[in-house]
Amino acid sequence: MATIRPKISDQQRRAMLVRRHLLTPATHATAVEQVAEALVALHATEPATVFLSVAARMTGATPQMVERALYEDRSLVRMLCMRRTVFVVPRDLAPVVEASTARTVAARERRALAGLLADQLGHDTAWLASVENEVTAALAGLGEADATRIADAVPRLKERITLSPGKPYESRVRISNKVLTVLAAEGRIHRGRPRGTWASATFRWTLTEPHPQLPAEQARVELATRYLAAFGPVTLDDITWWTGWNLTATRTALAGTGAVEVDLGHAVGYVLPGDPVLGPSQGTRTERAVSLLPTLDPTAMGWRDRDWYLDAAHAAELFDRNGNICPTVWCNGRIIGGWRQRADGQIVTELLTADTDRGLRTAIAVEAERLTAFLGGLRISPHVRTPLMGRLSQDRVSPTSLQG
Structure with a gap:
């Protein structure tokens, strides 16, 4: 007799998302590290995203708290890993991420750089290795330095290569950033405190303290378990997309978690044994859960199949x-619009739903005020360009507008 899979509705998934991803005042974290642990990893392609993802989910968050976790306590680690994306992960998870995803990404980055150096400059892998040794030696002496200062200490980094030759966006760049990226992907150096504000993308670099080396298969099971705990129910396609693994590696890792199959209506989903979503209903939600999440927020980018939210x-x-997704407005586990900070510092929103009321307007205004207080006068502008972002950049848009 065929096993009947438990059926999980979209409404159940959204309710679980709100709780797991700390999207109500009742579930807000009290420490920066708690936010990263709840989401497995914070997107860090845009530096401001890390800070704003924390601010949306933490009581009393300040930029200084996030900076301390990143650059002083180093309880959070910035890595090039899943899908060749920069993430910030809890320090205890760094060895797992390195072995499960970053190691493969680093190998690809090294092959690509070696090919560019050989084709365009005639340099072999021994030449690259000697330059990398000079970089780590320079950082041992400097302690912390940006790419320009490192290149002054290692002049060979100033040699140039052509990227995307023949394309409209062809560029001629120093090899310094490529070399530093490979070293960072391999965990030999990492991004330290940026120059300028906390939202700056110009980082200083420091040497990395070594961490335990784990077997890749064991690490993939652990990462899949963490992902299921934070994002489940998920489909096989979700896991493959989020991790960047091939299908064989994904199936093996999923089997190692002991995951249980569930019926999502349109697809087979997976949850960990004993997942709360399999238990009794959590009751009817009375508190409206409204959040303003930043560009590439982990919740918005957590699944490949997004129709349910x-x-x-x-x-x-x-x-x-x-x-890439722009800053979004969420209500009760659904994306209902987007937001942007104008040049004058005001937070403006546009909703993509006609289902609005005064209570929703008030809740959005409260979150906008909380975000404005966190920014403390700093101006941020997302790099993601979408039609909605274009409209929100126009002066005619008023703060927390509800345009449908």
Whole structure:
């Protein structure tokens, strides 16, 4: 007799998302590290995202708290890992991420750089190794330095290569950033405190303290377990996409978690044994859960299949051509619009739903005020360009507008 899979509705998934991802005042974290642990990893392609993802989910958050976790306590580690994306992960998870995903990414980055150096400059792998040794030796002496200062100490980093030759966006760049990226991907150096504000993308670099080396298969099971705990129910396609693994590695890791199959209506999903979503109903929610989440927030980018929390008709308004999502407005586990900070510092929003009321307007205004207080006068501008972001940049848009 065939096993009957437990059926999990979209409403159940959204309710679980709100609780697990700390999207109500009742579930807000009291420490920066708690936010990172709840989400497994914080997107860090845009530096401000790390700070704003924390601010949306933590009581009394300040930029200084996040900076302390990143650059003083180093309880959070910035890594190039899943899908060749920069993430910030809890320090105890760094060896798992390194072995399960970053190691493969680093190997690809090294091959690509070696090919560029050989084809364009005639340099072999021994030449690259000697330059890398000079970089680590320079950082041992400098302690912390940006790419320009490192290149002054290692002049060979100033040699130039052509990226995307023949394309409209062809560029001629120093090899310094490519070399530093490879070293960072391999865990030999890491990004330290940025120059300028906490939202700056110009980082200083420091040497990395070595961490335990784990077997790749064991690490993939651990990462899949963490992902299921934070994002489940998920489909096989979700796991493959989020991790960047091939299908064989994904199936093996999923089997290692002991995951239970569930019926999501349109697809087979997976949860960990004993997942709360399999238990009794959590009751009817009375508190409205409203959040303003930043560009590439881990919740918005947590699944490949997004129809259960985003109306497919609105995707083109929120995502750019590369699949990156702009800042979003959430209510009860659904994306209902987007937001942006204007040049004058005001937070403006546009909703993509006609289902609005005064209570929702008030809740959004409260979150906008909380975000404004966190920013403390700093101006941020997302790099993701979407139609909705274009409209919100116009002066005619008023703070927390509800345009449908």
